[in-house]
Amino acid sequence: MSSESSITRVIVGLLYPFILLLGFYVIINGHYTPxxxxxxxxxxxxxxxxxxxxxxxxxxxxxxxxxxxxxxxALLLLAPTVLLFTGAVxxxxxxxxxxxxxxxxxxxxxxxxxxxxxxxxxxxxxxxGESWRF
Amino acid sequence: xxxxxxxxxxxxxxxxVTVVNARYSETLDPFLYDYMTENFEEDTAxxxxxxxxxxxxxxxDTMFEALILLTAIIGMNQFLPSPVELKELSARKQVAVGxxxxxx
Numbered sequence: 433m434s435s436e437s438s439i440t441r442v443i444v445g446l447l448y449p450f451i452l453l454l455g456f457y458v459i460i461n462g463h464y465t466p467x468x469x470x471x472x473x474x475x476x477x478x479x480x481x482x483x484x485x486x487x488x489x490x491x492x493x494x495x496x497x498x499x500x501x502x503x504x505x506a507l508l509l510l511a512p513t514v515l516l517f518t519g520a521v522x523x524x525x526x527x528x529x530x531x532x533x534x535x536x537x538x539x540x541x542x543x544x545x546x547x548x549x550x551x552x553x554x555x556x557x558x559x560x561g562e563s564w565r566f
Numbered sequence: 567x568x569x570x571x572x573x574x575x576x577x578x579x580x581x582x583v584t585v586v587n588a589r590y591s592e593t594l595d596p597f598l599y600d601y602m603t604e605n606f607e608e609d610t611a612x613x614x615x616x617x618x619x620x621x622x623x624x625x626x627d628t629m630f631e632a633l634i635l636l637t638a639i640i641g642m643n644q645f646l647p648s649p650v651e652l653k654e655l656s657a658r659k660q661v662a663v664g665x666x667x668x669x670x
């Protein structure tokens with residue numbers, strides 16, 4: 433994986449904010465347009481992939497990323513238990529859209545972090561060599 | 567022997583499920599379909615029926631779908647070397663190749 437090309441480095445650097453923007457657009461508009469948490473999260477994970485392609489240095493702490501992913505997943509499991517299954521969302525109908533947006537954001541961040549962890553772990557494992565441990 | 571037995575078992579289960587599935591066909595009453603397509607906007611304030619079903623009617627499904635990713639990452643943590651071990655491995659490889667050794 434050559435990281436020397438300055439063309440790809442500059443182009444991916446320019447694309448960074450647009451990838452972020454597209455990801456959060458797809459996540460936040462999930463309940464109005466096609467898309468949602470899972471799709472937007474995958475777009476956010478492409479940020480990690482693009483960064484790995486141009487700059488393959490392991491300075492992102494994947495353990496920390498996994499920890500935050502588990503934290504957001506706990507929030508994702510907790511929020512509908514408290515808000516939806518108790519009937520709180522249906523008791524206050526003006527907050528239904530906010531509830532959908534909140535759940536989309538949780539799912540998006542969780543999927544983005546999770547796919548990022550998966551990609552980084554496999555990428556840097558592949559970079560080491562053939563030694564495999566079971 | 568064990569591998570052959572498990573392969574046989576999996577093949578038997580696969581054929582049984584396929585045969586049973588092909589012999590019996592079941593059509594459901596479209597009650598839920600009609601209800602959801604007509605009432606999702608009043609019920610959930612979503613303009614998109616998929617988001618309404620995914621985040622409100624079938625929230626259990628989405629919760630366990632999100633857990634699948636965690637299960638996959640737990641499996642990776644189990645079978646891939648951890649980042650610390652990776653660093654040791656790459657350091658050993660650098661020594662073997664003959665690059666700079668003193669890098670941490």
